[in-house]
Amino acid sequence: MTTHPNLAVIARYADGGPGLDEATVWSVEVHLETCADCRARLAGSTTGDTRTLLDRVAADLDRGIAAGPAPVRPHRPWSAVRRRWLVWALLPWLTMTVVVLGCAVLLESVRPGLPSLVLLLAPVAPLPGVAVAWSRRQDPAWELIAGTPAAGLTMLLRRTVAVLAVVVPALVLAGAGTGLSLALVLLPCLAFTAATIALGALVGVRRAAVGLVAVWVLAVVLPSLVTAGLPVVLRPGSAGVWALATVALAGFIGARADSFRRLSSHS
Amino acid sequence: MMRMVSAAETAPTTYPWAVQAEGLRVRAGRHLAVDGLDLALGVGVHGLLGPNGAGKTTLMRALATVVKPAGGRLTLLGESVDGRADLRRVRRGLGYLPQQFGFYPRFTVREFVEYMAWLKEMPKTMVPGAVQRAIDRVGLTAKAGARMKTLSGGMLRRAGIAQAIVNDPEVLLLDEPTVGLDPEQRLDFRELLRDIGVDSCVLVSTHLVEDVVAACTDVVLVNEGRLVHQGTPDSLIAEGGAGDAGDSPAERGYSALLRRHRAEAGK
Numbered sequence: 001m002t003t004h005p006n007l008a009v010i011a012r013y014a015d016g017g018p019g020l021d022e023a024t025v026w027s028v029e030v031h032l033e034t035c036a037d038c039r040a041r042l043a044g045s046t047t048g049d050t051r052t053l054l055d056r057v058a059a060d061l062d063r064g065i066a067a068g069p070a071p072v073r074p075h076r077p078w079s080a081v082r083r084r085w086l087v088w089a090l091l092p093w094l095t096m097t098v099v100v101l102g103c104a105v106l107l108e109s110v111r112p113g114l115p116s117l118v119l120l121l122a123p124v125a126p127l128p129g130v131a132v133a134w135s136r137r138q139d140p141a142w143e144l145i146a147g148t149p150a151a152g153l154t155m156l157l158r159r160t161v162a163v164l165a166v167v168v169p170a171l172v173l174a175g176a177g178t179g180l181s182l183a184l185v186l187l188p189c190l191a192f193t194a195a196t197i198a199l200g201a202l203v204g205v206r207r208a209a210v211g212l213v214a215v216w217v218l219a220v221v222l223p224s225l226v227t228a229g230l231p232v233v234l235r236p237g238s239a240g241v242w243a244l245a246t247v248a249l250a251g252f253i254g255a256r257a258d259s260f261r262r263l264s265s266h267s
Numbered sequence: 268m269m270r271m272v273s274a275a276e277t278a279p280t281t282y283p284w285a286v287q288a289e290g291l292r293v294r295a296g297r298h299l300a301v302d303g304l305d306l307a308l309g310v311g312v313h314g315l316l317g318p319n320g321a322g323k324t325t326l327m328r329a330l331a332t333v334v335k336p337a338g339g340r341l342t343l344l345g346e347s348v349d350g351r352a353d354l355r356r357v358r359r360g361l362g363y364l365p366q367q368f369g370f371y372p373r374f375t376v377r378e379f380v381e382y383m384a385w386l387k388e389m390p391k392t393m394v395p396g397a398v399q400r401a402i403d404r405v406g407l408t409a410k411a412g413a414r415m416k417t418l419s420g421g422m423l424r425r426a427g428i429a430q431a432i433v434n435d436p437e438v439l440l441l442d443e444p445t446v447g448l449d450p451e452q453r454l455d456f457r458e459l460l461r462d463i464g465v466d467s468c469v470l471v472s473t474h475l476v477e478d479v480v481a482a483c484t485d486v487v488l489v490n491e492g493r494l495v496h497q498g499t500p501d502s503l504i505a506e507g508g509a510g511d512a513g514d515s516p517a518e519r520g521y522s523a524l525l526r527r528h529r530a531e532a533g534k
Contacts, residue, residue, distance in 0.1 A: 088373075140369025144430065147331040148386035149358035261354050262335055 002031045004038055007045070014045040089138050093128045094166045101125060101174045108178050115230045118174045120221045123188035124213045125171060129163035130196050131209035146262060153257040156205070160193060184234060187242035192216070194249035201252075201259035282345030284309050285438050285468035286330060290339035292492075293322070293329040299337065300325035302492035312464035314479030314500075315472040315487045316521060322492040323472045324366050327442045330470065331363035344437055359388055362436030364427045366443050366472075372416035376407055376426050379415055383430035401433040404459060406452070420447035428456070432463065439469045445478055457482035480504070480517045488524055495528045 005013075005028050012020055013028050020028075032039055046054075104117035134156050136142040145151050168186065175185040192212060199208035224231045232238070286308040293301040300322040317323050328334045329341065336349045343357045370379055380398045389397060402411050405425040410418065418426065424447050431439060445453050460482045463469055470487075473479060479486055480500045488496040488503070496503065500517065507519030511526070 141371060142369065143328075143333060143365040144363070144368055144370075144383065145386060146333045147358060147361060147363045148383070149355040149388045150386040151358075152355075258353060262333060 002027060002034075004035065005031060007041060010038065010041050011045040014042055014050065015047060090129055090132055090163065090166075093132050094163070097125050097128060097167055098170045101170050105174050105177050114228060115224050116178060116180060118171075118178055119180055119184060119230070119234050120224060122171050122175075122185045123192040124216050125189060126160075126163050126167040126193050127196055127209040127213050129167060130160050130193060131206045133159035133163055134200070134205040137206075151261065153253070153260045156197065156200075156260055160197065164190075164193065181236060181239070183239040184236065184242075187239055187246065188234070191242045191246040191249065194246050194253065198249045198252045198256070201256040280345065282342070283307075284342070285344055286470070287342040288330075288339065289341075291326075291329065291336055291341055292338040293325050293334060294337045295322075295325045300492055301329065301336075303339070304489065304492060304494050306487065306494060306497070308468050308470060308485070308487075310464070310466060310468055311484040312460050312469045312471065312482055313485040313487050314483035315470055315489065316474075316476065316479055317472075317489040317495075318525065320491075321489045323489060324442055325492075326489065327363075327440050327470070327472055328365075330438070331361060331365075331440050332358060333363075333365075355388075359434065360437040362431035362434060362439040364431040364441045364444055368427050370415045370423070370426075372414065374415050375412050376402060376415065376418070376429070377411045379426060380430050380433050384433045387434045389434055397433050397435070401429040404432065405429045406455060421449060421452060424448060425452070428459075435467075437467050439463060439467055441469070441471045443472060443474070445473060445475060453478070476513075476517045476521050477515060480515075488521065490525055490528050491532065493528075496524050 005024075009020065009024065009028060012018060013025065017025050032042060101118065101121065104121055107117055108114070132138045136146075139145065145155075168189070171185050171189060172182065175182055196205060196208045196212055199212065200206075202208075203211075220231050220233065233241075284307040286306065288304055288306040291301055291304045291306070292299055300320075302322075304322075304326065315323055315326070325334070329336050330343065332343070332348050332354050339349070340347065341349050344360050346357050348354055348357055371382075374382065377398060380401055381394060384394045384398055399411075402408055405428050407422060407425050407429060410422060415423070415426065424444060428441065428444055431441060445456060448456060457478070460469060460471065464484065471478075471483065480503070483500060486496065486498060486500055486503045487494065496506070503520040503524070504516040505520065507513065507516055507521070507523045509519075511519040511523040513519040513522050
């Protein structure tokens with residue numbers, strides 16, 4: 001900080017600076033910017049004229065502020081802006097998922113003889129949403145986003161969480177409505193989501209989702225509907241295997257995180 | 268308009284070229300659109316010329332790290348970006364305007380540029396200022412609050428340029444930026460290019476030879492995925508003879524170079 005100017009200099013500065021050279025005025029001003037004590041001294045040395053002028057300016061400013069436009073509302077949080085596209089793009093797919101699950105619950109109550117449809121559909125329920133969330137066909141700005149540092153696994157996971165935030169509660173409700181074990185509804189669902197992303201690192205998320213849904217429907221859903229029995233993979237003892245698979249797939253995804261840096265031609 | 272310059276920006280670079288490609292090969296679908304391209308670009312405005320299907324857009328996408336090169340070496344800002352490199356740091360220094368860029372129609376221009384600034388991982392405190400500056404520089408100040416879907420083609424293009432320059436990129440890639448701009452806006456745009464090209468590497472792909480001659484310090488001519496010519500606009504003009512097709516000296520140089528390259532390739 002510069003040295004404090006003496007009271008006489010401050011008084012003369014307050015009076016409009018008669019007899020002060022420019023260099024002194026500058027150094028006083030620089031000092032005043034950083035020294036509250038000297039500002040207080042300056043306020044004490046002001047003349048009547050200056051005080052009337054200040055009052056007038058203050059009154060004018062108040063009037064101007066009152067007459068001017070209202071202050072702009074602070075920005076909405078980033079997340080709201082960010083998710084707007086995702087919300088609209090996902091809405092039809094998530095609605096479809098929830099409706100299908102609702103139909104499965106209805107069918108179960110009407111035809112109790114069949115194996116639980118909710119249980120059979122739970123693993124693949126989030127997959128359409130995940131595929132849409134990370135697809136260049138659905139995201140109009142994919143080429144812009146693909147070149148930014150934020151593009152990558154974190155962004156894919158954030159979008160996947162948005163899908164799961166809708167699908168998991170729907171599954172919990174459907175499971176509770178039909179009295180199923182929650183672990184057997186949710187763990188396969190998480191394992192399949194992880195598998196989609198893991199496989200997506202190799203062949204693209206959309207292809208991975210389509211492939212996994214096809215394999216699950218052909219290998220598990222159709223046979224169990226034909227034989228009218230619950231498949232081995234969804235019997236109560238298999239929950240541990242599903243949990244293990246989820247953890248293993250998550251580890252694989254972590255190791256292949258850099259595969260999601262580019263939206264390759266097959267995503 | 269002024270902005271703060273950080274110490275990192277004024278530090279000397281440790282690499283000879285902002286963009287360096289050696290034997291670069293990039294696929295567009297199955298077709299090898301860029302085939303053995305050697306290119307070295309430093310600070311300045313470089314005009315990328317070439318006929319349709321010469322591989323300009325594919326080259327731009329590879330330089331923007333959107334697609335992975337199929338072979339060869341590509342170094343951006345001193346860091347290798349082929350293979351499985353971590354692209355985050357390089358991408359923070361990139362600005363990219365794709366040829367056809369999608370956008371979220373409900374976003375306003377300001378939200379769009381802000382969103383892109385956020386994706387480019389700019390410090391939160393710098394975003395509002397940088398966004399305003401980018402919008403001012405492309406002349407969209409009066410339209411900053413308008414929704415993207417209400418903009419005309421030229422305004423959209425300028426909004427695209429604004430998002431590309433919002434992070435003051437060291438490498439700026441603009442694919443066909445002058446499409447839809449009226450003659451006056453094109454003059455403003457050339458001014459902006461010269462301004463940015465003072466301290467960053469700008470690569471502008473275009474069909475308009477006169478744009479290149481007027482605004483670029485360097486001409487890069489590609490055909491069938493290979494480099495045909497690189498030099499100053501004057502060197503392009505010098506290639507043309509009286510018998511070559513074209514209405515201006517630069518156009519005659521352009522067609523002479525292409526004709527010679529095709530004749531050599533046909534041998």
